[in-house]
Amino acid sequence: MARECDVVVLGMGPGGEAVAGQLAEAGLDVVGVEAELLGGECPYWACVPSKMMVRAGNLLAEARRVPGMAGSTRVEPDFSPVHVRIRDEATTDWDDAAAVERFTGQGGHFVRGRGRFTGQGRVEVESGTGRETFTARRGVVLATGSGPAVPPVSGLDQVPYWTNRQAVSAAEAPASLLVLGAGAVGVELAQAYARFGTRVTLVEASARVVSVEEPEAGDLLLRVLREEGLTVRTQARAKAARYADGVFTLTLEDGAELSAERLLVATGRRPRLDALDREALGLAQDARRVEVDAHLRAAPGVWAVGDLVGEGAFTHVAVYQAQVAARAILAEAGLGEPGPGADYRAVPRVTFTDPEIGSVGLTEARARERGLTVRTGLAQLPAGVRGWIHKAGNEGLVKLVEDADRGVLVGATAAGPMGGEVLYGLAVAVRAAVPTATLRDMMYAFPTFHRSVLEALTDLAAD
Ligand SMILES: Cc1cc2nc3c(=O)[nH]c(=O)nc-3n(C[C@H](O)[C@H](O)[C@H](O)COP(=O)(O)OP(=O)(O)OC[C@H]3O[C@@H](n4cnc5c(N)ncnc54)[C@H](O)[C@@H]3O)c2cc1C
Numbered sequence: 001m002a003r004e005c006d007v008v009v010l011g012m013g014p015g016g017e018a019v020a021g022q023l024a025e026a027g028l029d030v031v032g033v034e035a036e037l038l039g040g041e042c043p044y045w046a047c048v049p050s051k052m053m054v055r056a057g058n059l060l061a062e063a064r065r066v067p068g069m070a071g072s073t074r075v076e077p078d079f080s081p082v083h084v085r086i087r088d089e090a091t092t093d094w095d096d097a098a099a100v101e102r103f104t105g106q107g108g109h110f111v112r113g114r115g116r117f118t119g120q121g122r123v124e125v126e127s128g129t130g131r132e133t134f135t136a137r138r139g140v141v142l143a144t145g146s147g148p149a150v151p152p153v154s155g156l157d158q159v160p161y162w163t164n165r166q167a168v169s170a171a172e173a174p175a176s177l178l179v180l181g182a183g184a185v186g187v188e189l190a191q192a193y194a195r196f197g198t199r200v201t202l203v204e205a206s207a208r209v210v211s212v213e214e215p216e217a218g219d220l221l222l223r224v225l226r227e228e229g230l231t232v233r234t235q236a237r238a239k240a241a242r243y244a245d246g247v248f249t250l251t252l253e254d255g256a257e258l259s260a261e262r263l264l265v266a267t268g269r270r271p272r273l274d275a276l277d278r279e280a281l282g283l284a285q286d287a288r289r290v291e292v293d294a295h296l297r298a299a300p301g302v303w304a305v306g307d308l309v310g311e312g313a314f315t316h317v318a319v320y321q322a323q324v325a326a327r328a329i330l331a332e333a334g335l336g337e338p339g340p341g342a343d344y345r346a347v348p349r350v351t352f353t354d355p356e357i358g359s360v361g362l363t364e365a366r367a368r369e370r371g372l373t374v375r376t377g378l379a380q381l382p383a384g385v386r387g388w389i390h391k392a393g394n395e396g397l398v399k400l401v402e403d404a405d406r407g408v409l410v411g412a413t414a415a416g417p418m419g420g421e422v423l424y425g426l427a428v429a430v431r432a433a434v435p436t437a438t439l440r441d442m443m444y445a446f447p448t449f450h451r452s453v454l455e456a457l458t459d460l461a462a463d
């Protein structure tokens with residue numbers, strides 16, 4: 001017999017956990033279904049452990065900057081405290097008991113098992129103890145996230161490559177590492193490992209690293225990575241992969257062969273659609289994501305949030321969407337107002353490399369593609385007073401993209417020390433459509449990195 005409830009949430013990553021928790025706290029009978037760990041990719045295998053690695057790598061880099069500025073240092077990297085911190089502090093040895101307790105404390109009912117959405121509010125769950133069916137009176141929320149997208153490289157499926165999961169749970173830094181893909185995952189992990197002494201080679205198909213970002217930011221990061229000793233091959237595609245005697249070898253399309261002790265595949269993420277009955281959802285057989293309206297509704301009585309929706313594979317996007325969907329579900333239940341729909345004009349992105357690349361809204365290229373009349377402004381951090389004072393490790397820039405017809409910013413990039421923090425003011429400016437005339441008429445504390453925004457605004461006015 002099916003167990004009835006108000007809402008079933010399928011997949012309890014950051015998106016599912018947030019929507020399920022909010023609905024349970026509002027008094028609905030919520031069943032949260034999770035095949036692996038409650039919390040999903042972010043706390044156990046992605047954002048949190050990778051940023052612990054980045055933080056440790058940044059400490060080493062700062063220590064190496066002491067000579068010439070503040071004395072001398074001898075840096076002897078040791079990866080074991082990083083692993084221990086990830087194991088003990090971040091993931092409690094990949095145990096989600098605390099998260100389960102938090103959810104049940106909010107009034108939710110947790111089911112560990114692999115679920116399948118079969119339409120008409122039904123979710124069938126396969127677990128160690130058998131099969132259970134849940135029917136939801138008020139709706140089903142799909143939140144199954146994404147998994148690694150692995151390219152069709154000959155032999156790759158036969159070799160024990162790493163994805164982000166192995167890369168953030170390794171107990172030791174390998175002597176050498178090949179990284180396929182120089183998007184956010186690839187560059188963050190490549191730089192962190194390199195700072196622990198791993199010989200890293202990055203292989204990227206496009207002309208730039210972090211190719212979704214402004215070319216100025218990608219070029220800057222590429223230069224810094226090479227200066228730090230990483231080998232970066234751009235416009236390079238892998239043709240074949242093999243593994244023998246503890247060595248991975250990638251053959252590139254130009255015939256070059258690259259070898260290393262480990263191979264990390266970081267070539268993007270793919271929404272996990274395998275648990276969804278496409279017909280019941282009205283989803284085309286070749287659909288690669290779940291289409292939703294502004295309130296995250298995929299079909300009557302079905303909502304979807306997070307990586308599955310393809311509006312930006314970020315935890316803050318998943319959690320934001322969860323809030324919008326929860327409001328809509330509660331409104332349908334007669335509990336409150338639906339509130340505004342999701343607004344993606346100011347989605348912030350931060351790639352936690354050093355320099356850190358923060359960006360929001362449209363790049364210059366995207367803004368031009370949309371037919372906007374574009375003016376841009378650029379400022380280099382080392383040319384500003386704070387950048388000059390900072391000296392070692394001061395590489396960075398601010399780039400602004402203005403819709404000149406409206407006189408507002410539609411995009412911005414802040415790369416450099418704490419670029420993601422500098423980004424905050426720019427995200428407010430884009431989201432609130434603050435006129436660039438007002439931004440130019442503001443005071444910017446002296447001497448800060450964010451004062452470079454004023455210099456970029458001056459450059460923009462001259463464009
Ligand atoms: C290395 C790395 C670093 C990252 N760093 C950042 C960062 O710094 N900042 C940031 O904002 N984002 C970061 N991200 C992205 C972020 O991790 C994702 O955007 C976020 O986890 C998406 O949340 P989600 O809830 O949509 O899905 P997920 O986190 O993927 O969770 C989905 C859950 O659904 C479960 N599930 C799937 N199918 C089923 C099923 N059939 N039955 C039951 N359960 C199921 C899965 O087990 C999983 O727990 C990073 C990603 C990676 C890979």
Ligand SMILES: NC(=O)c1ccc[n+]([C@@H]2O[C@H](COP(=O)([O-])OP(=O)(O)OC[C@H]3O[C@@H](n4cnc5c(N)ncnc54)[C@H](O)[C@@H]3O)[C@@H](O)[C@H]2O)c1
Pocket residue numbers: 151180181182183184185186188203204205206210211236237238266267268269312313314349350351352
């Ligand atoms: N700091 C953060 O917020 C953070 C960190 C990591 C990941 N993420 C999220 O996770 C998503 C996935 O990250 P990702 O880095 O895996 O994907 P990505 O899509 O950002 O980058 C993948 C890169 O791999 C390259 N590539 C693809 N196929 C290739 C091939 N065959 N050979 C060589 N290169 C190839 C692509 O050109 C691209 O540059 C990101 O888009 C982001 O939304 C966020």
